[in-house]
Amino acid sequence: MTQPAAYRVSHLDALEAESIFIFREVVAEFERPVLLFSGGKDSIVMLRLAEKSFAPARIPFPVMHVDTGHNFPEVMAYRDRRVAELGLQLVVASVPEALESGLVTEPADGVRNRIQTPVLLDAVEKYRFDALFGGARRDEEKARAKERVFSFRDEFGQWDPKNQRPELWALYNGRHHPGESIRVFPLSNWTELDVWHYIARERLTLPSIYYAHEREVVERDGMLYAVNEFIRPRAGETPFVARVRYRTVGDASCTAAVRSEADTVEKVIEEVAATRITERGATRGDDRFSEAAMEDRKREGYF
Amino acid sequence: MTAALVSAETRTMDLLRFATAGSVDDGKSTLIGRLLYDTKSLFTDQLAAVEAVSAARGDEYTNLALLTDGLRAEREQGITIDVAYRYFATPRRKFIIADTPGHIQYTRNMVTGASTADLALILVDARKGLVEQSRRHAFLCSLLRVPHLVLCVNKMDLVDWSSEVFERIADEFTAFAAKLEAPDLSVIPISALHGDNIVSRSEHMPWYEGPSLLHHLEHVHIASDRNLVDVRFPVQYVIRPQSTTVTDYRGYAGQVASGVMKPGDEVMVLPSGFTSRIAAIETADGPVEQAFPPMSVTVRLTDEIDISRGDMICRPNNAPAVAQDIEAMVCWMDETRPLRAGNKYAIKHTTRAARAIVRTLHYRLDVNSLHRDEAATELGLNEIGRVRLRTTVPLLADEYRRNRTTGGFIIIDETTNRTVGAGMIVEAG
Numbered sequence: 001m002t003q004p005a006a007y008r009v010s011h012l013d014a015l016e017a018e019s020i021f022i023f024r025e026v027v028a029e030f031e032r033p034v035l036l037f038s039g040g041k042d043s044i045v046m047l048r049l050a051e052k053s054f055a056p057a058r059i060p061f062p063v064m065h066v067d068t069g070h071n072f073p074e075v076m077a078y079r080d081r082r083v084a085e086l087g088l089q090l091v092v093a094s095v096p097e098a099l100e101s102g103l104v105t106e107p108a109d110g111v112r113n114r115i116q117t118p119v120l121l122d123a124v125e126k127y128r129f130d131a132l133f134g135g136a137r138r139d140e141e142k143a144r145a146k147e148r149v150f151s152f153r154d155e156f157g158q159w160d161p162k163n164q165r166p167e168l169w170a171l172y173n174g175r176h177h178p179g180e181s182i183r184v185f186p187l188s189n190w191t192e193l194d195v196w197h198y199i200a201r202e203r204l205t206l207p208s209i210y211y212a213h214e215r216e217v218v219e220r221d222g223m224l225y226a227v228n229e230f231i232r233p234r235a236g237e238t239p240f241v242a243r244v245r246y247r248t249v250g251d252a253s254c255t256a257a258v259r260s261e262a263d264t265v266e267k268v269i270e271e272v273a274a275t276r277i278t279e280r281g282a283t284r285g286d287d288r289f290s291e292a293a294m295e296d297r298k299r300e301g302y303f
Numbered sequence: 304m305t306a307a308l309v310s311a312e313t314r315t316m317d318l319l320r321f322a323t324a325g326s327v328d329d330g331k332s333t334l335i336g337r338l339l340y341d342t343k344s345l346f347t348d349q350l351a352a353v354e355a356v357s358a359a360r361g362d363e364y365t366n367l368a369l370l371t372d373g374l375r376a377e378r379e380q381g382i383t384i385d386v387a388y389r390y391f392a393t394p395r396r397k398f399i400i401a402d403t404p405g406h407i408q409y410t411r412n413m414v415t416g417a418s419t420a421d422l423a424l425i426l427v428d429a430r431k432g433l434v435e436q437s438r439r440h441a442f443l444c445s446l447l448r449v450p451h452l453v454l455c456v457n458k459m460d461l462v463d464w465s466s467e468v469f470e471r472i473a474d475e476f477t478a479f480a481a482k483l484e485a486p487d488l489s490v491i492p493i494s495a496l497h498g499d500n501i502v503s504r505s506e507h508m509p510w511y512e513g514p515s516l517l518h519h520l521e522h523v524h525i526a527s528d529r530n531l532v533d534v535r536f537p538v539q540y541v542i543r544p545q546s547t548t549v550t551d552y553r554g555y556a557g558q559v560a561s562g563v564m565k566p567g568d569e570v571m572v573l574p575s576g577f578t579s580r581i582a583a584i585e586t587a588d589g590p591v592e593q594a595f596p597p598m599s600v601t602v603r604l605t606d607e608i609d610i611s612r613g614d615m616i617c618r619p620n621n622a623p624a625v626a627q628d629i630e631a632m633v634c635w636m637d638e639t640r641p642l643r644a645g646n647k648y649a650i651k652h653t654t655r656a657a658r659a660i661v662r663t664l665h666y667r668l669d670v671n672s673l674h675r676d677e678a679a680t681e682l683g684l685n686e687i688g689r690v691r692l693r694t695t696v697p698l699l700a701d702e703y704r705r706n707r708t709t710g711g712f713i714i715i716d717e718t719t720n721r722t723v724g725a726g727m728i729v730e731a732g
């Protein structure tokens with residue numbers, strides 16, 4: 001049986017169809033879903049897919065930003081603009097407020113990655129969210145490579161990688177008891193390159209820091225960190241201006257930039273296709289502590 | 304990566320999902336590591352991390368299995384525990400790999416990885432030949448109707464690249480596979496560790512005249528695996544905007560399970576049996592002229608009929624069974640409570656939720672001999688058997704062998720909420 005070319009589905013269309021299916025399953029089966037929106041490229045793609053899943057109706061759930069207080073201004077402006085355009089409700093889970101109330105304490109090194117988790121879990125409890133869409137992709141990191149599309153969390157928000165629910169076909173099991181929740185990853189099967197191809201195809205606007213620009217940086221542990229209110233040059237470090245862009249956007253105090261001349265989406269695609277280093281390896285100070293840093297954070301309830 | 308991956312062509316490549324299978328230590332993870340390494344799909348930091356871990360452990364060579372065995376416990380024990388998903392592309396195709404565990408205790412994770420696969424690589428250690436776990440995994444692949452199987456006789460370096468050893472295992476497996484009605488079977492002798500017959504043809508085995516594994520993966524014909532005959536559209540969600548600009552809109556959102564739908568087609572909605580016509584098939588990018596798997600679309604009908612999640616749109620002259628009595632093969636995945644006649648469970652079938660009682664356990668299957676034990680009274684962890692279920696509401700079901708989407712269901716324990724079984728419908732009546 002041969003098929004006319006008309007029935008072909010490109011891999012990007014197949015990925016999109018799968019993600020849309022996932023969004024619709026969650027909205028049909030859960031009471032209080034929420035989408036984690038950081039203003040980063042993966043959450044921007046996720047939001048676009050959510051928009052497509054329910055058109056011509058509006059996205060039927062709020063978005064949440066876990067705000068470490070260490071932000072890139074361009075990204076915050078983007079976040080607020082996008083939320084207004086889509087008429088969404090924005091919930092901010094604020095780390096600075098949690099520091100003030102004593103829910104968490106500032107780590108000695110000032111890196112707030114780990115203290116995001118209790119703040120996130122606190123907001124989940126307060127708003128009684130039962131499904132949380134996250135933009136994590138399996139190609140990002142070896143612990144993420146192991147995670148289900150519907151990832152069960154107990155009442156402490158913990159992930160148990162040795163005892164995940166089987167996940168057959170596209171029959172996702174979202175059942176849970178009150179207090180438990182499901183993390184849902186619609187971009188599980190997307191790669192960094194797929195994300196950029198999709199950004200190009202959908203003509204999505206991104207915060208400007210994803211494209212090459214001049215910035216004052218210091219070199220630290222082999223990575224380039226922007227000099228800003230969170231990162232000050234240390235003894236022996238000389239700031240210099242370089243042409244860079246961000247491959248990932250996380251906490252501004254521990255996300256590094258990469259040297260780049262890619263100032264358009266097409267050039268970024270070329271750069272990503274040719275790169276020999278993973279996006280987290282190139283940009284995240286927080287993953288360098290140990291081989292299992294991500295797995296440990298995820299067990300505690302991190303995204 | 305080559306320039307070919309950048310071009311517009313990349314966006315129109317097709318997608319092949321494949322899973323590994325086979326017994327513990329037969330080399331599944333090493334094979335995936337080798338495939339990624341030899342296709343230059345690895346990143347330098349990933350490789351450096353794996354080299355460092357290998358060196359610190361005193362391995363004689365870099366253990367490529369560490370590329371997929373990413374959990375702390377997996378590295379400590381040197382085995383795969385849960386599926387790892389990895390991605391790579393060649394100019395011909397994009398691949399999604401599910402590297403599954405061989406250990407019997409984690410069979411359910413192997414089933415997870417194989418359930419969505421277009422193709423399964425079944426590895427066998429050339430020194431050991433077929434063992435019970437190779438047969439179990441081959442059987443599960445056939446039960447799950449993975450359309451293409453490749454037997455990889457691995458570790459050929461340890462049997463002097465012997466064609467006799469290879470032939471013997473290939474013959475034994477082919478005989479076993481015949482009993483399984485395996486749809487499409489290929490056999491390749493490889494050395495995952497040394498890269499023989501992985502990306503290019505091996506110099507050590509001139510007697511082998513077939514393609515390398517990668518060549519096979521790039522060329523295996525998968526387009527006709529989809530069922531484009533039986534229209535099945537399980538309704539996932541009803542889109543009804545509460546808006547002043549879009550009024551009176553009612554669309555049925557879902558993913559096409561099989562068949563081709565077009566505007567103007569006469570359709571029937573189950574379980575009600577009402578008929579109507581397709582007014583339009585929409586996506587956020589505008590209307591489309593036809594919808595087929597795996598497209599996610601929104602269907603609008605010409606008549607106002609009551610349709611909700613769990614209903615199914617099909618054709619009046621080609622419809623699934625509407626049935627509460629279900630005959631199915633079940634793979635049991637729970638270590639705490641076995642399946643027994645009389646037990647009640649929740650089930651999920653397409654977008655439909657129901658409760659079910661196990662009426663009868665007909666038999667339990669011995670995966671080695673395929674013997675049916677009709678005296679069995681329960682199915683324990685990793686056991687497979689045939690059951691009869693009675694459901695609280697009718698399922699809109701096809702035989703699994705004809706339709707992997709409308710023929711499969713999961714069984715959920717109502718107290719723990721865990722997924723405890725995978726069901727494949729043999730007969731719905």
Ligand SMILES: Nc1nc2c(ncn2[C@@H]2O[C@H](COP(=O)(O)OP(=O)(O)OP(=O)(O)O)[C@@H](O)[C@H]2O)c(=O)[nH]1
Nearest residue numbers: 327328329330331332333382383405458494495496
């Ligand atoms: N000599 C030789 N050794 C191999 C070959 N392939 C794998 N091995 C070795 O076999 C051992 C087990 O390999 P793995 O890849 O971890 O096996 P696996 O099938 O993934 O095991 P599980 O996932 O735990 O079921 C490792 O020590 C590998 O180096 C091969 O082709 N030749």
Ligand SMILES: [Mg+2]
Nearest residue numbers: 331332382383
């Ligand atoms: Mg393995």
